[in-house]
Amino acid sequence: MGILLRQPRTGYDVVKDLQSFRPANASQIYPILAKLEQHGYATFEIQAQTARPDKKLFKLTESGKAALARWLDTDPEPPVTRDxxxxxxxxxxxxxxxxxxxxxxxxxxxxxxxxxxxxxxxxxxxxxxxxxxxxxxxxxxxxxxxxxxxxxxxxxxxxxxxxxxxxxxxxxxx
Amino acid sequence: MGILLRQPRTGYDVVKDLQSFRPANASQIYPILAKLEQHGYATFEIQAQTARPDKKLFKLTESGKAALARWLDTDPEPPVTRDxxxxxxxxxxxxxxxxxxxxxxxxxxxxxxxxxxxxxxxxxxxxxxxxxxxxxxxxxxxxxxxxxxxxxxxxxxxxxxxxxxxxxxxxxxx
DNA sequence: TCCCGCATGTAACGGGTTACATGATTGC
DNA sequence: GCAATCATGTAACCCGTTACATGCGGGA
Structure with a gap:
């Protein structure tokens, strides 16, 4: 899926980063991150914060990096636009x-x-x-x-x- | 919806015409045409054919043309691409x-x-x-x-x- | 012989969006 | 006082795709 974990990011950050070239919204990203974690492609650390919900800082595992590398070897689908x-x-x-x-x-x-x-x-x-x-x-x-x-x-x-x-x-x- | 009834067309034709700039597939078009007909935006004539299923030749009604004209007055949404x-x-x-x-x-x-x-x-x-x-x-x-x-x-x-x-x-x- | 083009649809599924829920801090 | 930013998620819904069903004629 929208794998863009160049650096460890929170779900919130991912949404913003994607904004520019592959818009998606929060309610989509969070379930995906959860799924990535279940499949062992990502892990997260919890950073406690006062006065805010705790951050979940996600990063790719080796297995996640391998999956991304495999995806990069496949041929991209032709683009779709609706305008x-x-x-x-x-x-x-x-x-x-x-x-x-x-x-x-x-x-x-x-x-x-x-x-x-x-x-x-x-x-x-x-x-x-x-x-x-x-x-x-x-x-x-x-x-x-x-x-x-x-x-x-x-x-x-x-x-x-x-x-x-x-x-x-x-x-x-x- | 994908209103492109410049001339009377069958569902099959609509799919092909749309192909170039707003791809959609048959199983989407047929229900839409049916809905347009229910709302009174389009009517169809049946043309019997031997050795093929009968054609349904759809055309826009006045009310359909008016709806299209109203839509043309609205501001278009910013384009979305996924690539x-x-x-x-x-x-x-x-x-x-x-x-x-x-x-x-x-x-x-x-x-x-x-x-x-x-x-x-x-x-x-x-x-x-x-x-x-x-x-x-x-x-x-x-x-x-x-x-x-x-x-x-x-x-x-x-x-x-x-x-x-x-x-x-x-x-x-x- | 087999696939392509014509011609219509239905059913199931999946991806995406909208709406909802929560809650403190900072700036206008 | 109100909106925006940060931060997480769930539930319902809509749009679109894939798969399935049917069936004949013409060209490779």
Missing amino acids: DFLSMLFSAWSKGPDAIARLLWHRKRFLNRYEQDLRAKYQALVTNFPADCDDPHNARFSSTLLYRRRIGLVAEELRWCEESITTLEKVSDI | DFLSMLFSAWSKGPDAIARLLWHRKRFLNRYEQDLRAKYQALVTNFPADCDDPHNARFSSTLLYRRRIGLVAEELRWCEESITTLEKVSDI
């Missing part, structure tokens, strides 16, 4: 060019915000840990690759949005 | 640069095939119906926008794959 925007665009012609333009503008705003966010995080990563990011044996190397990918894709979709808006303008007011 | 490849890449550092390269090559091959397929379909569309594709009141206009988007994104990810492979080579054999 209401695309479905709407598919039917938007029925309401005319204005509706299409509205959708595109909406998407553009969304992408702009998203891009800024990504760039900020990426910048923070490479300025704080420049050495790690260049070392392919380091976890942060993987992270930089993933950031660069997302940034490139978002920039491309943004380009597409603008292109589409201009063609729409050209076509509809001639 | 094993990304999860694997995230952990691939643990197995070293070769594992990362292997993943990237695998993805590259996948994207190459996908890109060819998309370009072929896009070409077919614009050569067969050049006028429709330029008319924003026509359904095929929406389709061309969607194709251009997908093609751009796939090309960008391909570029990223190649870039990543070369940085990996540079970094690991110096």
Whole structure:
């Protein structure tokens, strides 16, 4: 399952870490961690805290690391996306060019915000840990690759949005 | 739900049409069509066929069209993707640069095939119906926008794959 | 001969989301 | 005073997938 125990983390932390590229919510993660523990793939230490529920700090066992390594050798499934925007665009012609333009503008705003966010995080990563990011044996190397990918894709979709808006303008007011 | 009744279609056709941008399978579509019919959003005519089960040709009612128009006025949810490849890449550092390269090559091959397929379909569309594709009141206009988007994104990810492979080579054999 | 395409569905299962339950601390 | 952050979980539900059931015609 969503195995991302680079470092020991609590369930709560795992949810946050996954957020960026494989969203899942708490009520899903906790049962999974419990199951991993039952199968011997992970163990946890309890850290008592005052004024908060006790933390369960999970970490992978050797057997868990082996299972992850095996999974890495399998071929990944083709990606699946669901995106209401695309479905709407598919039917938007029925309401005319204005509706299409509205959708595109909406998407553009969304992408702009998203891009800024990504760039900020990426910048923070490479300025704080420049050495790690260049070392392919380091976890942060993987992270930089993933950031660069997302940034490139978002920039491309943004380009597409603008292109589409201009063609729409050209076509509809001639 | 997946409302894409541009023209009257059978359940079987709907599944195929959706394939490209919002995959769903037959056992999901049939109950949905039945529900649409119960709610008065769609009706069907039965076309008897010899040697095959009778066709149920569904089409949207006025009330169905109105519902679709209302949906088009709502703001789309942010997109969700799940992609094993990304999860694997995230952990691939643990197995070293070769594992990362292997993943990237695998993805590259996948994207190459996908890109060819998309370009072929896009070409077919614009050569067969050049006028429709330029008319924003026509359904095929929406389709061309969607194709251009997908093609751009796939090309960008391909570029990223190649870039990543070369940085990996540079970094690991110096 | 066997698989693919056409054409419809039902039943069981599994993964994911939403809602609920608890509770102290910190900042607006 | 209210929301957000930290921290754990359970229960119900929905959406989607897999497997099953049926059956003929055409191409490899």
